[in-house]
Amino acid sequence: MQNTLTKNKYMPTALSMYINYFLHGMGCIILAQNIDFLIEQLNTNKAGVAYVISALGLGRLIVLFVSGVLSDKYGRKPFILLGMITYVIFMGGILISTNVTMAFFFALLAGMANSFMDAGTYPALTECFPNASGSANVAIKAFISAGQFLLPWIISFLISNNLYYGWSFILCIIIFVINGLFILKLPFPAFKTDDSKKDSVSEEKVENKVKANFWIEGICLILIGFTATATFQIIANWLPSFAREVAGVEQTISLKLISIYSTGSIVSVFVTSILVAKWIKQVRFTFVYPLISLIMLIVLWIFPSTLTCVVAAFVIGFSAAGGVLQLALTSMSELFPTSKGKITGIVFTASSISSTVVPGITGILADINLSHVILFDIGVTALGVILALIVNIRYNVVKKNELKAS
Incomplete structure (x- = not known):
């Protein structure tokens, strides 16, 4: 597969x-990393x-389907x-915002940009690598985590040297502009195919064997979209704010917690990919990972300290x-193969929405107490664990019925 990727003209x-x-x-x-500067x-x-x-989130929601x-x-x-x-407009707009309303407008644009x-x-990655689309799309998560890993170090450097916080925004703008000039000239594969009818026929045959119930496991998986996020x-x-104000962690160290969190996320992407490919069904992780996060959040809430903050950053980055x-x-998609897009x-x-x-x-x-934020996260994650438990029970029933039918 690696050979295929490296030889691909769309690399x-x-x-x-x-x-x-x-x-x-x-x-x-x-925005969260620069919260103190933005408050002022x-x-x-x-x-x-x-x-x-x-x-x-609102900006993303507005244009999600139409885009x-x-x-x-x-x-x-x-x-x-x-x-x-x-x-780019979002990044520059935040720097010139003088009140919450202006900043909200530009943040709205960031959500739209994401969509x-x-x-x-x-879809472009799927079209670039039709034989390795899963790996190509999973890699997106690794790059997101890499960006989240690096930014706290950049901000810590700016704080330590008493430099303008906006340099982190300006750096992103510069890279976006340079990268945009490259993308303008780079080739993209054809985006229209004639295989949709064939796919829908084959998917329909699969779904006839699967007796999944949208109103049970379907709704639960949709709600997991909320709780997981x-x-x-x-x-x-x-x-970072919890670490500073509740656990007494120094500011520059607290900001680097997100780098640790991102490291956990990057490690998880590779570990999970290997486990899913060889040994464990992906549906099991929708229960196991939130359960790990729940246990870690409870420990963090009861025993706030530098050590628990560091451990929680990595563990929750890995599991959530x-x-x-x-x-x-x-x-x-496995349970409802004919409705993947929807x-x-x-x-x-x-x-x-989350x-x-x-x-x-x-x-x-x-503003009341930062410990309440972690407590709220515990409640949401506990709900996610319950939903995932229902999904896994129903998954076992569906697959058992499918085996009997075959």
Whole structure:
């Protein structure tokens, strides 16, 4: 497979798309990482910045479905470029924002940029590597985590040297512009095929053998889209602040917790890929990983310290940010093979709702007590564990019935 990838003429195109997601990884946490500077610049409090962060999910939600439909109609490259341009406007806009309303508007654009890039990139990678589309798409998660790993180190360097916090934004803008010039000239594969009817026929035959119930395991998997996103999003946004204010961790060290968290995520991507390919069904991880996160969150809440913050950053990065959402999607596609496009849209919508609603709730809780934020995360993750348990029980029943039918 590696030989196939390296010889593929679209490898430079794929690399440019991955660079976008490296920057997107930074963009996901850049507001939370600069929360103290933004509180001062926008003349607000933690809840105000959390309100701005919530616009990321809302923006993504607004254009989620339409961008995918239009990408199928007009091609992948225009939407990837549109996403990059919109991201640049977000980065520059935050730096000139003087109040929460302005910042919210620009953060809304960041969410839209994410949807535009997703609409172009995921199908483009599948078309670039038709025989290794799963590996190509999983690699996106690794690049996102790499960006989240590097950004805290950049911000720590800026703080330590009393430099303008906006240099982290400006760096992203410069790379986006350079990468955009490359993408303009790079080739993309044809995006329209005549195999859709064949696929739907074969998928229909598969579904006839599967007696999955959308109203039980289907709804549970969709809700896992919400809980899985909330679990890692809360940690990504609030762990540094929790570490400083509750556990007494020094600021520069607390910011690097997200690098540790991202390291856990990167390790998880590779470990999970190997385990899923050889030994364990992906649906099992939708239960095991949230359970690990739940146990770690409880320990963090009861025993806040530098050590537990460091361990929690890695463990939750591994178990929550390492691909539970993607594993839920894969499980959904296996159980409901004739509705993959629709199901993907619904699960990502649940994820976007989480990105929109959860920052607002946690912002209010943070102004009361940051420990309440972790407690809220415990509740959401516990719900995810219960949902995943139901999914796994139903999965066993479905597969047992399928074997009997065959």
